[in-house]
Amino acid sequence: MRYSTKTQLLTGSAIVAAGLLLSSNAMAQDVTIAFSASELGATAYNPVAASNLNTATSLIYDRLVEQDADQSYHPHLATAWEETPDGMAWTFTLLDGVTFHDDTPFNAEAVQTWIASYAGTENEYLVEAIGSVDVIDDLTVRFNMDRPEPNLLYNLASAFMGVPSPTAYAALGEDFGVTAAVGTGPYELQSFEIGLETVLVRNEDYIWGSDLSENTGPGHIETFTFREIPDQSTAFLELRTGGIDLLLGVPTDFLQILEAEANIQVIQMPGTGISYMPINVTAPPFDDIRVRQATSMAIDQDSIVAAVYGGVGAPARNFLISSLPEADVNPSLNIMYDPARAGELLDEAGWMMGDDGVRVKDGERLSVDLFTANSTEFTRLTQVVQAQLAEIGMEATITVFDSSTIRDEYRRNAHQLAVRAYDWNNSDILDWFFSGNRLGYPNVSMWEDAEGQRLNDVAMTESATAAERIANFTAYHEYVLSQHLFVPIYQPTQNIAFNSTRISVPDPVRGSRFRQQSFMDIQIVE
Amino acid sequence: MILRYTFQRLLMLIPVSFSISVVIFMIVYLLPGDPIDNLLRVGSSAEDRAELVARYGLDRSLFVQYFVWIGNMFRGEFGDAIVLRRPVADLVAQNLPYSLTLGGLAFLFSSTVGMALGTISAIVRQPVLDRLMRGFILLGSTVPGFWLALLLILFFSVNLGWFPVSGAGGWQALVLPVLTIGFGGVALVARVTRVALLDAQREDFVTLLHAKGLSSGTILFRHLMPHALLPVVTILALRIGWILGGAVTVEFVFGRPGLGSLLIRALGQRDYPVVQACLLMLALAVMLGTLIGDVAQAAMDPRIREKKS
Numbered sequence: 001m002r003y004s005t006k007t008q009l010l011t012g013s014a015i016v017a018a019g020l021l022l023s024s025n026a027m028a029q030d031v032t033i034a035f036s037a038s039e040l041g042a043t044a045y046n047p048v049a050a051s052n053l054n055t056a057t058s059l060i061y062d063r064l065v066e067q068d069a070d071q072s073y074h075p076h077l078a079t080a081w082e083e084t085p086d087g088m089a090w091t092f093t094l095l096d097g098v099t100f101h102d103d104t105p106f107n108a109e110a111v112q113t114w115i116a117s118y119a120g121t122e123n124e125y126l127v128e129a130i131g132s133v134d135v136i137d138d139l140t141v142r143f144n145m146d147r148p149e150p151n152l153l154y155n156l157a158s159a160f161m162g163v164p165s166p167t168a169y170a171a172l173g174e175d176f177g178v179t180a181a182v183g184t185g186p187y188e189l190q191s192f193e194i195g196l197e198t199v200l201v202r203n204e205d206y207i208w209g210s211d212l213s214e215n216t217g218p219g220h221i222e223t224f225t226f227r228e229i230p231d232q233s234t235a236f237l238e239l240r241t242g243g244i245d246l247l248l249g250v251p252t253d254f255l256q257i258l259e260a261e262a263n264i265q266v267i268q269m270p271g272t273g274i275s276y277m278p279i280n281v282t283a284p285p286f287d288d289i290r291v292r293q294a295t296s297m298a299i300d301q302d303s304i305v306a307a308v309y310g311g312v313g314a315p316a317r318n319f320l321i322s323s324l325p326e327a328d329v330n331p332s333l334n335i336m337y338d339p340a341r342a343g344e345l346l347d348e349a350g351w352m353m354g355d356d357g358v359r360v361k362d363g364e365r366l367s368v369d370l371f372t373a374n375s376t377e378f379t380r381l382t383q384v385v386q387a388q389l390a391e392i393g394m395e396a397t398i399t400v401f402d403s404s405t406i407r408d409e410y411r412r413n414a415h416q417l418a419v420r421a422y423d424w425n426n427s428d429i430l431d432w433f434f435s436g437n438r439l440g441y442p443n444v445s446m447w448e449d450a451e452g453q454r455l456n457d458v459a460m461t462e463s464a465t466a467a468e469r470i471a472n473f474t475a476y477h478e479y480v481l482s483q484h485l486f487v488p489i490y491q492p493t494q495n496i497a498f499n500s501t502r503i504s505v506p507d508p509v510r511g512s513r514f515r516q517q518s519f520m521d522i523q524i525v526e
Numbered sequence: 527m528i529l530r531y532t533f534q535r536l537l538m539l540i541p542v543s544f545s546i547s548v549v550i551f552m553i554v555y556l557l558p559g560d561p562i563d564n565l566l567r568v569g570s571s572a573e574d575r576a577e578l579v580a581r582y583g584l585d586r587s588l589f590v591q592y593f594v595w596i597g598n599m600f601r602g603e604f605g606d607a608i609v610l611r612r613p614v615a616d617l618v619a620q621n622l623p624y625s626l627t628l629g630g631l632a633f634l635f636s637s638t639v640g641m642a643l644g645t646i647s648a649i650v651r652q653p654v655l656d657r658l659m660r661g662f663i664l665l666g667s668t669v670p671g672f673w674l675a676l677l678l679i680l681f682f683s684v685n686l687g688w689f690p691v692s693g694a695g696g697w698q699a700l701v702l703p704v705l706t707i708g709f710g711g712v713a714l715v716a717r718v719t720r721v722a723l724l725d726a727q728r729e730d731f732v733t734l735l736h737a738k739g740l741s742s743g744t745i746l747f748r749h750l751m752p753h754a755l756l757p758v759v760t761i762l763a764l765r766i767g768w769i770l771g772g773a774v775t776v777e778f779v780f781g782r783p784g785l786g787s788l789l790i791r792a793l794g795q796r797d798y799p800v801v802q803a804c805l806l807m808l809a810l811a812v813m814l815g816t817l818i819g820d821v822a823q824a825a826m827d828p829r830i831r832e833k834k835s
Binding site: 049233438 | 557558559560563564565567568569570571572607609610611612617620621676679680683684687690691692693694778779780781782783787788790791794795796
């Protein structure tokens with residue numbers, strides 16, 4: 001009896017051990033990734049209709065065009081393109097031999113059907129300027145434009161312009177991207193549980209990666225499991241304990257802790273947005289441009305990068321990320337720290353330094369409201385801004401709101417100064433935040449100006465070519481800077497952390513974000 | 527008799543549900559901010575915004591919106607999520623099983639362990655054990671869930687490596703969340719059980735039972751327990767709502783799907799239909815919990831159903 005129990009135990013252990021061995025072999029080619037906090041909660045892998053797409057989308061679908069970190073455009077499913085000088089037609093040559101995961105061919109007809117499918121969706125704006133699509137031959141399409149759209153390549157490189165299989169798209173209807181997602185990408189959707197995880201398996205036929213990857217296909221990794229972990233501390237602990245191999249979107253606060261871990265490596269890439277402080281030009285004392293200029297000179301961007309962000313990232317000197325050509329403005333317009341000049345300007349404006357270090361004008365103290373949204377990083381930054389404003393004799397009181405409430409406050413015109421951030425790597429962000437048509441929110445500066453609106457309209461609608469667009473947006477950007485509507489503060493980095501004992505990740509990262517092109521080059525190191 | 531009582535209690539739920547529906551609806555709309563901001567993209571015009579507001583019927587009066595909503599609820603139509611863009615019923619159906627599993631296990635854990643601990647501390651009555659017990663009870667009722675969750679993760683997952691840090695894969699992933707939510711319940715149930723048993727021991731009939739020569743065990747399980755169970759059942763019934771509410775932060779920390787996670791996400795984006803559906807589910811759970819508690823009490827104690835009927 002005792003013997004048989006022992007045998008059973010032994011047999012049992014052997015089975016368990018074999019199982020463990022097998023599963024560890026299976027695990028070896030499986031890489032687990034946690035999404036960044038900003039991309040949680042996607043409900044469908046549907047580039048055409050979804051409002052929110054995550055990084056895994058870029059592995060299921062390919063795009064016609066890819067954008068590199070320097071914002072240049074690279075061919076992918078389109079091998080070449082040509083724009084007529086008046087901007088009224090674009091011809092794209094398509095890559096030969098590409099098939100969707102459902103084995104239907106990718107060709108000119110597929111592109112035509114795909115572009116038409118945006119009609120009536122909220123992503124329609126991406127193709128709004130395209131009047132019609134002509135199939136020239138099997139691998140050539142022509143977009144006939146209703147108006148010139150120098151931003152077309154940017155749109156085509158967007159995650160929302162991944163190309164789905166027209167057959168599957170029509171067959172699945174509302175369920176497309178939920179029960180199945182069919183593209184031409186290097187990975188196929190195996191399972192998707194909203195809010196929990198997405199499992200992708202390698203597309204063995206894939207040999208058409210873009211030139212942003214070393215490996216053009218098939219991918220090195222068999223399976224990518226993407227997990228949604230809302231709490232940043234939990235995600236960090238998962239990385240530390242080996243529960244995940246790669247963490248996208250590491251908050252800057254966590255970098256120091258992560259770098260102390262022997263098995264964790266961090267990669268930084270340029271960010272796609274800036275933190276800044278909009279100034280409400282309609283709220284006294286900021287209706288006086290001298291007070292606005294003084295405020296902008298009070299913020300010491302370099303010391304903020306060093307003290308708040310531990311030297312990671314870069315100071316922001318104007319409204320656009322440095323890699324955009326339109327950020328290259330007349331250097332005299334860039335906003336630099338100059339407390340002495342700030343003091344002079346405030347003196348000129350009649351705000352004289354009081355005994356308690358706060359300036360006074362006609363018996364009124366220079367006390368202002370400083371709004372911010374409720375996240376740790378914002379709160380810390382806002383406190384430093386508050387201290388720097390105090391240096392020039394401006395007393396700022398901080399109020400913290402949740403992100404939805406604060407937009408209502410802006411619309412009520414209840415604000416003076418605010419610390420906020422945006423994430424967008426295109427110069428049309430200037431129109432979004434400074435057009436007189438959107439006062440309150442997004443135009444938090446409450447700026448209405450005839451010349452500003454004229455320059456905005458020219459940049460937005462009258463640019464025929466990419467070069468013209470750059471010139472027009474640069475002019476508009478320079479005018480915005482001359483009006484002191486905001487204070488640029490910080491350009492964050494995008495941070496990715498991974499378990500270097502398990503995987504290797506390409507560094508530096510190509511592409512404007514860490515997506516398909518980088519995943520293609522991830523390898524197991526064991 | 528008990529059927530009649532249950533029926534009466536069910537009838538009382540109608541006005542209660544109505545008031546709750548008004549409160550849930552109003553709270554969501556009175557919050558500053560709206561879901562449309564989360565749908566706008568860089569470049570949207572004021573007209574685009576107005577069109578979206580109209581598409582989701584947010585331009586109608588609150589009164590009209592309420593009746594449209596409650597009408598849909600009666601037909602069992604939860605509508606479509608505005609920001610998440612899926613049918614609300616689908617989202618709830620996907621998340622509810624996770625919440626029910628977690629809540630159910632936490633409830634089971636806190637009631638069984640709590641009653642056992644309460645009973646032990648009532649019969650052993652050793653000063654050291656008693657003090658330990660009271661310390662534990664105090665700790666259990668005051669420690670915030672999200673903090674306890676992180677402590678448990680650090681100890682059991684990071685240091686010992688026994689359980690996964692987060693996620694919903696397999697039973698191992700359930701252990702720490704159940705402990706986190708159940709901990710407060712264990713303390714509460716233990717305290718109530720202990721007090722109820724101590725009170726019952728002082729009753730005259732217990733002296734009589736001892737005098738009759740019954741063993742302590744028989745007295746405890748056959749006579750004292752049924753007596754002491756009454757307040758425990760009340761507390762447990764009220765606990766159902768608390769467990770589901772507590773799950774909101776715990777789901778977040780452990781990265782588990784569930785009604786709580788869904789509610790947090792929808793609330794941040796002001797996705798009205800989803801927030802309303804989640805709140806309604808939680809309110810229903812509390813009402814049902816209370817109902818079950820009341821009926822169970824009535825079944826156990828004839829005085830209750832006689833007094834009320």
